[in-house]
Each structure stands twice: as structure tokens, then as C-alpha cells.
Amino acid sequence: MTPDAFPGPLFTDLYELTMAAGYFQRQLQASATFSLFIRPHPKRGYFVSAGLEAVLDALDRFRFSTEEIDWLARTGRFKTDFLDYLAALTFTGNVMAMPEGEIFFPNEPLLEISAPLIEAQLLETYLINTMGVASMLATKAARCVYATAGRPIVDFSLRRTQGSHAGMVVARSSYIAGFNGTSNVLAGKQWDIPISGTMAHSFVTAFESEIDAFEAYADLFPESSIFLIDTYDTLQGARNAARVGRRMQAKGLALQGVRLDSGDMVDLSRRVRRILDEAGLPEVKIFASSGFDEYVLSHLIENGARIDAFGVGTRMGVSADAPYLDMVYKMVRLGNRDVRKQSEGKVTLAGEKQVFRRRSPDGRFRGDIIGLRDDVPPDGATAALLAPVMEKGRRLGALPPLSEIRDRFADRFARLDDQFKRLENPGEYPVAVSRRLAEIQKKC
């Protein structure tokens, strides 16, 4: 079991259980539909869908163990008939969802669950937690990929993510968004994501000299050596790396690269490039890592840093400029009536929905329409983004491999205009509401 596995149905806010007890007591067992969506966020022009695989796995396994039921009984909060009901509960509902790797926008449902009220309600906390962190990190990572303007980029965030689950999710979500690999070995094993990494400062300090450390590493990994050159002095480190690189060259081997991890990256990368070139090592690449995020990456590239590939850590791994999304899961239909919360400033669209996307003749995204699920697709809508993925608690078809999800994102991202990808003050992508969906809102 890895940190991304479903932690079981007690991973929930208590009120989901007390509400369920209330519904049970009053025999409120009509089918309900809940919609999962994100409220507008000033710092994000688009979002990337991720987390569905984990959610479907959780729905498959949604079951209270005897031990969990016994513990709930001991809390003294719940009646026996309700606990008996929970003990037999499995997920029997239907799920409509956007595929992972899809691009979406605020207020568009990412997922709609239709199930007996209690089943649908009990999933709330887990769904928001899981889809929220996965989509937030895929979105942050997509911004970083965009900022590198095509250069390779690797996830180095594992040590600073907010816990182990986030550490797994960021490796997967960033790979979906176009990262080339991760330092996270367990994620490499779990999802076959390329793993990356060579040495830290402690390795260099463990040897008598920097040169000794580089030589020891090159002996062991002659085909995949990247030397960290800033432990003592970056320029001297570059000269030491060049010496070892030339010795490798003489043996018919090739040093892969050097890594910078501190200092003025624009200036240092140029000087290090010169040292390597003058040593006859123009093919040795310069990697860099050091508090990067999309803003720093974009700055480095605009200012002509001679960096060939980036390691991106903490600020990407916690989405530091926007460390949470306002993702919510709201009831939109109960039995045969459409419902919505009407509190000030927080509007929910009632009704079971579909998202239609218009494309121009050359395939670029022109705008979305949030409609009713049974709306006739509007003119020019070439895609309905939500598709059934589970019916009566059973999955419909196999999940796509991660490579396919990554390809989907690359395809979609290429169709999105640059104005929506801007790192600051992105344009607002047009999202309209269909006439029939708008009419429903007046009635409830």
C-alpha cells in the first residue's frame, strides 16, 4: 500500500456521518447528484484535471470494516440500525467525469456522482481532498512546463511536499503536465515515471576533495553522471568537473552534465558554459535547481541563462503561490428536483450537467458551454467533456495508462490560446451557460 491509496471511509469529516445518520433516520434515500467543481481563482487561467484514477479505486473499495464499525459504535454517537446499514454499504452509483489530463475552467463540473443520497454524501471529503490536490499540482506543474519554453524539467519536490501522499501525487500530476521525470523513486516504481537524480552536497563533503567525489561517482555511473558543482565554489567546481569530464572523454565516456544549486543562475550558467566549452566539453549539459517556480523559470529564460534542464522543487510541489483550490462538491439534484445552495457570493448551478467545448476549424479552443446533460450539443461543440466512467458501482472500461493521459494534456494544451496561459493576469476563457441550464436556475 502506497501513500496515495484510499485510506478508507473514516477518512471523512464527522458531519458526513452525522448527516448520513439523519438521512437514514428520515428514510431520505432518494437518488442525489453531486457536482465537483472549482470556484474562480485569480491566479489561474486554466486548470488541469487529475486524480480520477485514485477516486475510482476508492469507489471500488468503499466499505467499512468490522473494526471501523465497532469503533464508530464505541463513540456512542450512532444507533445500531444505522451502523448495520453502514456495515453493508458499498458504492452503487453512477459517475460522469472528465478524463484526467483534460483542461477545465471554474464552475465546470469535473465529476458528477449520482447515487443514493447517503452514498453520494459520504464521499465528499475524500473526493475534494484527492481531486483537489491532484488537479492543483497538475495545474501548477503545467505552468512550470510552459515557462521552460520546451526545455526538460524534472520534479525534485519530494522532501518538501505537504506529506507523503502529496509527494506521490506531485510526481504523477507533474508528469501528466509534461514534466520529464521525478526524483521520487516510489512514484517511478508505482507509475513507471522516469526517475532522475545523482548527488547532493553531503556526497561531495563525504570525500577528501570535490574531485575525489566526482571521480568516485563517474567510476560507478559512467553513463549517467551529473556533478553537483556548488558545494564549495561553483566556478572551481566547474573546472573540477571539466577535469574529470576530460578524463572520461579520454576513456571514450561522456559526462552528462553539471548541476548548479545556488547563486546568480544567469551569470553562473554563462560562466560555467564557457569553462566547459573551453575545456572541449560543449556537449556537457548544465542542469539547475534552486527555489524555482514558473516565475523564476520564465525570468531565467528571458534573461538568457545558459541552462539546459531544470529541477523544480518546493514551490512547485506545494503550489506555493496558490496552495489550495476552492474545490467544492455540491448537491445539484435530489430525487426529481434540481437544488442548489443560495448563500451570498457562492452560487452553485443546479441540475445534472455536461460541458461542451467549441473548437475552431484548426482545432483551437473557442469557448465552453456548461449545459444540461441532455442538452443538444450547441453549434460548433466538438466535444462533450464528461463521460460515464462508472454505472451502478461498476467501472466502464479500463483506465488509460499514464502515458495516454500525458498525451491528452499535451494535445489539449496545444489547442489553448497563449492569452490564457500567461503566468500573470491570464485572459478569462469564455465559459457560458446554456439556455436550458439557465432556465432551471430560475425555478429552484
Place this chain on the structure above:
Amino acid sequence: MTPDAFPGPLFTDLYELTMAAGYFQRQLQASATFSLFIRPHPKRGYFVSAGLEAVLDALDRFRFSTEEIDWLARTGRFKTDFLDYLAALTFTGNVMAMPEGEIFFPNEPLLEISAPLIEAQLLETYLINTMGVASMLATKAARCVYATAGRPIVDFSLRRTQGSHAGMVVARSSYIAGFNGTSNVLAGKQWDIPISGTMAHSFVTAFESEIDAFEAYADLFPESSIFLIDTYDTLQGARNAARVGRRMQAKGLALQGVRLDSGDMVDLSRRVRRILDEAGLPEVKIFASSGFDEYVLSHLIENGARIDAFGVGTRMGVSADAPYLDMVYKMVRLGNRDVRKQSEGKVTLAGEKQVFRRRSPDGRFRGDIIGLRDDVPPDGATAALLAPVMEKGRRLGALPPLSEIRDRFADRFARLDDQFKRLENPGEYPVAVSRRLAEIQKKC
């Protein structure tokens, strides 16, 4: 297994394994000491130690499974003799640590591990990840508790934490820091933390009317009802709650409270208080939740909000104003030499250390001295904060119960001057370096 459990030794950055292979190849198996500490953070005047219990559990279980070794072999990166070594590896080192619930400051070691170089190195990623998130969230929670000026406060953050592990950690860390409970049921089960929660908007909308929803809830939970009153209109919700509250009163029962979740909290809480008081329900409490953090809490209290208890969610649960700590794990001794990284702007104190804390005669904290582990305690130092918790891979004594950790924090926090607790621009707590420790730095 819960989300806070050790994910195994592959939960690591790849470079820990490649460095270990390098040490193994060169027979670098001297004992090393690594120090875990936090670099200065502009938004935090103090930090709260948390996460040690999970770390010691991980050290107990640190072992590669056959399946993990086989997978590493299939990556083609490692030689057989190294993999055989890993297959037999367990943690055999010594650990000095601050107890959980202790207050600490930048550059002070929270933990020092002395072990054969490879063992100590392989722990880096997991240690920083686990102690980092636990201490970050305990620190954030302590600020929130301080801001409530003694009013009860509950963790409602589970749905918005960065993944499931963080969701568990925030419940535990915030309880250590003085929270009164959590909405997280699994954390309640795991650590016996009081659980809290009643209803969401979806519960209210599931009934024909708000009054029906309140009555259904009161029937089922006559002794622990808190009605959410902002689904339609907060003041009308308060009047509806008062009607049901009076009916409960007539039956000899007592409505516990109402909850506000949107709108102008200062104004609404006063109006709702008046409605409840005029209905003869002065004992019914007002709970509130709505995007709170220490800054909002402090504002509400300064402006005379009539709120009796707070539910704090997202912004606390992700430490939104400071979503990561610059926690590092650095080699400070190898064999018989003290070592340190010397890169620009990032200084590490070489040598095996102890933190001495001075107290005034009335028990208040006067300042810390970071010294060598075998320093004679400086004048006035009444406590050495690091104590041995593991020797030769075996635990020394049982871990304290969570209640004891919580009491420790309360004791320590009471001894810290208010200037260091200020939410903005906190004073800088005096931390000095002992003469002997300073001398060591010149030599390496």
C-alpha cells in the same frame, strides 16, 4: 495502515540511492552525524516540534522488501553487491531529538542522527518530508490558537489539505498546538482526538424546509445539535434555529449552538446573538467557520464578533501564508572530522550539537545557546532540549501519549514572551552559539 504510516525506503529521492551506491563502492562506511533544522523564516517567530513519533516508527520499520530490491535491480542502475547490502539493511544508529510539542527556533537542531553513512543518508527525504509538514502545521495551528485568545477552536481542514497524509498530520499537529478537536474521524480513531461536526448545506437542502432539517437533526442528536443557519438567509436561519431550540427547551433538551459559514461575521454574529437572546436562548453558542486563519481570527476578536468557538479550515490546513518550511538535513560530522557545506548564503553549523535554553527565575524563556553536545551547560541554562531517543537502532523508552505532548506545548508556550508570538513582525528570539561550537566552525 493509515496515510501517516511509513511508505517504505523507496519513498526517497533517487540521489540518496545513487550516493549510497557511491559510498558502498568506495567503502565509505564511517559513522556520520546529520542534523535536521530549519532556516530562518520571515513570517514565523517560533516553531513547534512535531512528527517524531512517525519518524521513530519509520526507523523501526526501515527495511527493503524483496519486491523492492527486485524492482531496483530491474532499473539497471545498481550493482548486485550493493543491492544485497540494501536487502540486509536496518537502522542501527543513534538519535538525539527534541520532544514533540517543544518550541524551537531557526538553526537549532530538531533531530540529530548518528549512523553508518549510508543509513543516515538514506533517511533524508523521508525525515524532511515528515518532520517538515508536522512542524509547519503545528506552528501554523499555534498561531491560530493564540489569535482566538482562549476561545475553543476546531480543525475543519480535512477536505482541503494537500492530500491524505497532510489531513492526518494537521489533525494531530493542531491538537498538540491547543486545538480542541478535529472533524477528521480517522484521526479521532487513530489518536483519540475529540471529533466534531454536525451538518453541511447539502443536509439542509435535502429537506423540504430549513426547519424540517433542523428538527430531523435534533430528533437524532438531541444532546449535540449545532444548526448551520446560512444556507438560505442567516438571520431567518437564526430565527428558525431559535424556534426549534425553544421546542427542544420545552422537552428539557438544550440546543448546543448555531453555525455561521458566510457573510460579515462581526455584524451577523451580533444580530444572531440578539435573535437567540430574545428567544430566551442565551446559552445557545455561536460557532463560526469561513476561510479563517490567525489573521482573520484576530480581526474578528478585535472587532467584537460575538463568536463562541471557531472552525478553522483550508488556510490553516495548508499553512497558506507560509506553505513550506526551509527544513534541511545536513551532514555535520563524518568519522572524526566536523564537516559543513559552505555555499553562499546557506551556512550549516558543523559538529554534534545540543540546544541549551535559559529561563528567568519565574520560568520564562530568556534565550537559547546552540552548543556542542558535550558543552558544559551555560550559566542559567535549565534545559538541554535534545535527548537520546534511540541507541543502536533501539528505542529508549516508550513514546509519550498525545495528551502529554499537548500539555508540554501549553507549558512551553506560556513561558514564551508575547513579542515572539506577534502574528506580524514577531520579535527575534535570542539564539547564540557557544564559544566551543564557534571555534569548531573556524577549523572546518
